[in-house]
Amino acid sequence: MTLRRRILAALARRPALGTATLLAPGGLWLVLFFVVPMLLMLGASVMQRGTYGGVEPGFTLEHYRRFLDPLYLQVLWRTIVWAALATVACLLLGFPVAWVIAASRRHRSLLLFLVVLPFWTSFLVRTFAMIFLLRDTGVINSALLALGVIREPIALLYTPFAVLSGLVYGFLPFMVLPIYASLEKLDPALLEAAEVLGARPLERLARVAIPLARPGIIAGSLLVFVPAMGSFLTSDLLGGAKQVMIGNLVQNQFTTARNWPFGAAASFGVMAVVLVAVMVSLRLRDRDPGRVR
């Protein structure tokens, strides 16, 4: 028997070994460079805050109790709403893009590339470009004024619209890429069959394409919602820092508030909430009858 067959035979006898080997590199990395640091922070979240920063010994649950204060729960809720809005917007705008990419044969790599290209500039630079576009003396207002469409500049910047635009702009590829990956595998014969059976274009989309693309949609939604929960720079730069998101709150604890344990506790609070959302969505995906199994 060749070496290859010997290895495969050994793995066949003990499938767990195969699983472990495949999981080893990534799993070990995550444990070492994510789980362990998080455990350190978990420890910090139940310690006393150092007066000038850092932590001091002394067990306490006050930071978690503090997070349950209505003020902070309100901040959390506001962040959830924004993240959800961004996710829905990304879905509505990103699905067509993913479809077009998956449907095209000749221009596929170009279209994929064009979606990702804006993100190879820096986040700040892109955001400032948006500010040039949106502000009162910016490109959009100047153009509209010159065309006579409006007589006074419209307040586009430092509005919820600007923040939503910024969030969508920042997270669109997260939605497009997984949906594309899912759609690309879609068998055109299924759509043709639906057409032959008399389904209208919208019906074909809603009852065939979307259910089959569900893994991608769910993956994309999670990839947008989850990081959006932690985002705060967009709200600061495009929203004029008039709202505080949970990301701002955590940032402040480690910096101006000098309250590391509360920052850690608040972070774990948010993570718990989001994890629940993730678990629910994963259950949704696994129960999906449209999934090929």
Next chain:
Amino acid sequence: MTSRREFVATAAALLAACRRNGGNAPAAGSEELGPLERELNIYNWSDYIAPEVIPGFEKEFGVRVTYDTYESSEEMVARLQAGASGYDLVVPTTYAVTALTETGLLARLSPRYLANLSNVAPVFRGLAHDPANAYAVPWLWGMTGIAWRTDLIADAPESWSVFLGGTQAGKMTMLDDMRDVIGAFLRYRGHSINSVDPAELEAAKRDAIQAKAHLKAYLSAPVKGQLIAGDVWLAQLWNGDAAQARKEQPALAWMLPEEGSTLWIDSLVVPKSAPHPRAAHEFINYTLRPAIAAAISAATGYGSPNQAAMPLIESPVPYPSPNELARLEIQKDLGRASEAWDRVWTEIKSA
């Protein structure tokens, strides 16, 4: 279970502290610093130096300089407190110096290598954050005030109350900074910018929330572009940034409100973990030369604390007059009260 967790956490903290103070080089702070090293790592605010300073220093002393920048004094402090090392010089603001000394992260300076120290004006020595002048050498100083477009606003602002009224509603901004915003409204009511009194903070909070309705946004450094363009007519801003903006938009003025405001000083400090303490001291001494200090001030638009440099600057930022000094306060670290302040800031931002 509790005591075991406590033990592990304490052990971790102790371990981290030990590593901070370890190393083979003679600890910065001892009198004798050893020979001049070949390298130097500086960690400063971005855009906070004149371009010729580093090359000049490198050439004269034969030291290779690595120059990194940060955007937030507080993040730099958090990093150092978490144990980040490798930097020979950092430039914290007044109360950040306190945070660093109180957590034992700074080395005492060795004055024998700082011959030019006498160039620093007395008004910037012996201050609350460094009473014995043992840890910090002033780099640049500035004030927080109000900048406005003289061509768009007829009446010059005089007081912090301009943010409470509706005359420039929608065209005003304040800094996105907890200390600056709450501090402004504390001064407005005649209280100290370092107040920890709950009633005073509550009053400042109410004023800040009232002002928020009239604000276009909370903007810090990026407001310059908006002032130049005319999107913003009136902004809470530091004097140096206003001077920089005026270069491109002459119809811009800056004033210190009558109730008073903040005087801040950014200082050079040497972390205990500095790998090249001797080079750090030489650099501090180098920048204390009048010509060098003048160049730094001219390039950044901020005031030089170096009195020997003042005659060399074309249009220097004059030291605060006694009248102004009476209205200016230096920010102190809030210590345990930072929690209360943060709550107020969160409430203002949530309103």
Next chain:
Amino acid sequence: MKPAPKWLLAIAGIVYLLLHLPVLVLVLFSFNASRYSVSWSGFTFDWYRALAARGDLWRGLRASLTVGLVSTLVATCSGTLIALVLARRRFTGRRVLEGLVFLPLVTPEILVGISLLVLFVLAGLPLGLGTITIAHIAFNISFVVVVVRARLDGIDPHLEEAALILGADEITAFRTVTLPALWPGIIAGALLAFTMSFDDYVITSLVSGAGSSTLPMVVYGMVRRNVEPTVNAISTIILLGTSLLIYGADRLARAR
């Protein structure tokens, strides 16, 4: 796949336009003579000339590229393996692993950064490009797993089983059946990972050391204080560079 219905094409077209409008503005203003990019005041190459003197920008670009490529490579490989296991095999603790993979995406960046910094300090690791790469791999694995998993869920496992029945061993079956079908997902995941790494600021700045500034770190300062057109210039160059790279790679792929 059938070509898209008209209205879907229209939406996609508008999205592409809006996506690139800020980029166009960016490129345009890199030629603007005004320093504060407030209004157009003349065409100039000055900012590109100024770039030559900005050694820090080029060093930052090189650092970002190095960290990006290495972290993408490692994360894509290990992430794909994890996705395979999660999709194909059952084992105790599977749900836990799924949750674990998601956690890095949920965690606020400053927490990730500070916690990693503390870990590196405790372990005595010198801060620098190495620690940055370690951090990037850690969060990139999650991105890759999610994207590849979505792709895997659409691939029929019976195809691989058929290959096995026909006599291929597991490695051959994987290589000839699953891998080609999985490939677009892997590429998509890698693209995402590289983008995340290239653009990251918070975590990177927290775990970096002296002299290991990446491009976002250098740019942040330039943009936060005054929006200097030099930043626009280097952004335009990066866009041009990556465009040429992708064009070349695409050409290569077609020629085969």
